[in-house]
Amino acid sequence: MRADAARNRAKVLDAARELFAEKGFDVPLDEIAGRAGVGPGTVYRHFPTKQALFQAVTEARVATMIASANEPSDDPGGALVAFLGRMAEEAAAKRDLSDAITVPSELRDSLHTALGGLLRRAQEVGAVRTDVTTRDLVALMKGMLQSMHEGANPAVLLEIVVSGLQSSRKP
Amino acid sequence: MRADAARNRAKVLDAARELFAEKGFDVPLDEIAGRAGVGPGTVYRHFPTKQALFQAVTEARVATMIASANEPSDDPGGALVAFLGRMAEEAAAKRDLSDAITVPSELRDSLHTALGGLLRRAQEVGAVRTDVTTRDLVALMKGMLQSMHEGANPAVLLEIVVSGLQSSRKP
DNA sequence: TGCCAACCGGGGCGTGCGTTCCGTATCGTC
DNA sequence: GACGATACGGAACGCACGCCCCGGTTGGCA
Numbered sequence: 544m545r546a547d548a549a550r551n552r553a554k555v556l557d558a559a560r561e562l563f564a565e566k567g568f569d570v571p572l573d574e575i576a577g578r579a580g581v582g583p584g585t586v587y588r589h590f591p592t593k594q595a596l597f598q599a600v601t602e603a604r605v606a607t608m609i610a611s612a613n614e615p616s617d618d619p620g621g622a623l624v625a626f627l628g629r630m631a632e633e634a635a636a637k638r639d640l641s642d643a644i645t646v647p648s649e650l651r652d653s654l655h656t657a658l659g660g661l662l663r664r665a666q667e668v669g670a671v672r673t674d675v676t677t678r679d680l681v682a683l684m685k686g687m688l689q690s691m692h693e694g695a696n697p698a699v700l701l702e703i704v705v706s707g708l709q710s711s712r713k714p
Numbered sequence: 715m716r717a718d719a720a721r722n723r724a725k726v727l728d729a730a731r732e733l734f735a736e737k738g739f740d741v742p743l744d745e746i747a748g749r750a751g752v753g754p755g756t757v758y759r760h761f762p763t764k765q766a767l768f769q770a771v772t773e774a775r776v777a778t779m780i781a782s783a784n785e786p787s788d789d790p791g792g793a794l795v796a797f798l799g800r801m802a803e804e805a806a807a808k809r810d811l812s813d814a815i816t817v818p819s820e821l822r823d824s825l826h827t828a829l830g831g832l833l834r835r836a837q838e839v840g841a842v843r844t845d846v847t848t849r850d851l852v853a854l855m856k857g858m859l860q861s862m863h864e865g866a867n868p869a870v871l872l873e874i875v876v877s878g879l880q881s882s883r884k885p
Numbered sequence: 886t887g888c889c890a891a892c893c894g895g896g897g898c899g900t901g902c903g904t905t906c907c908g909t910a911t912c913g914t915c
Numbered sequence: 916g917a918c919g920a921t922a923c924g925g926a927a928c929g930c931a932c933g934c935c936c937c938g939g940t941t942g943g944c945a
Contacts, residue, residue, distance in 0.1 A: 716911085716912055716913075717912075717913090718911070718912070719912095742901075742902065742903085743902080743903065743904085744901095744902080744903090754903085754904080754905095755904090755905075755906080755907095758903090758904065758905075763903085763904085764902095764903065764904090
């Protein structure tokens with residue numbers, strides 16, 4: 544790879560990181576190219592599609608989260624709560640995480656699977672009501688994360704969801 | 715107003731009702747015109763903008779909900795829960811309600827205000843934790859309603875949110 | 886230093902949508 | 916039954932966006 548190509552690739556990644564974090568996946572690709580100081584064609588030379596660029600930007604961070612979710616714990620209930628807290632914290636600062644849950648990709652699927660595992664283990668020790676499905680949890684998270692970009696209080700929302708999950712099933 | 719004009723207006727409203735309920739606000743206006751058996755121009759003869767049509771369709775139903783939210787109750791906690799339940803039920807069947815909360819309009823503002831009133835009264839009798847703001851509640855509802863169109867279990871989600879709202883504030 | 890391959894930039898294409906315009910058809914009245 | 920106002924329909928416009936192409940440029944090796 545030529546030196547200027549590597550330089551431009553890095554500039555594109557930097558700009559994409561900033562803008563995806565700031566405005567989410569919906570930011571126009573031309574805007575990313577503009578901030579990187581290159582043309583749109585250059586972006587497509589390095590990444591075949593917009594989603595590929597998004598994935599390249601979020602991959603490392605999300606993979607770390609997934610790994611931490613998958614490592615065993617002697618307190619599965621606490622592990623789930625901690626994980627949700629970490630996601631809330633992250634989503635409050637950067638807008639791309641909430642899109643990483645939504646935009647179709649292998650990464651998204653792994654994240655859902657990891658959440659499912661956390662949920663199942665928490666349910667097995669009785670820390671979370673058993674009628675909640677992975678799908679329900681993902682939906683809740685999605686709503687919660689998106690809400691954080693509209694002025695809602697992350698901590699309060701998180702507490703509500705967590706204590707809701709822990710509540711016993713209605714008779 | 716000419717007879718055919720009235721007929722077409724009704725056909726447009728019917729088609730819009732169906733399609734907004736089925737696919738939400740994002741349904742293309744041409745599709746509404748198509749189902750109504752008229753051209754797009756005809757739609758614009760009766761409604762100045764797509765949002766106006768949306769408002770005309772949702773106005774009656776949402777206004778009813780707002781009215782029921784605003785009438786006094788001797789059990790403010792139960793009133794809030796009942797209202798949330800009614801919204802969840804409605805949103806599970808029709809996709810337009812979740813958009814009515816989001817799409818800017820006077821109707822949306824009234825709905826937010828009504829929710830705020832319900833929340834405040836429930837908090838005054840100690841039925842709901844006091845650190846929840848109207849904004850938080852709206853965010854929660856928004857997330858919950860949108861989740862219902864993705865296979866989540868409405869009843870479970872509602873229970874989680876309700877018991878989360880009722881939980882005492884963390885120390 | 887010269888040459889070729891790699892790369893760049895941005896103009897342009899295709900698509901989908903909300904909205905508008907205007908020639909034509911239809912309604913209701915005289 | 917004819918005429919004017921009213922309404923219709925759909926082609927067309929403007930816009931925004933993802934994506935591609937090509938003439939020009941630049942980098943690195945011989």
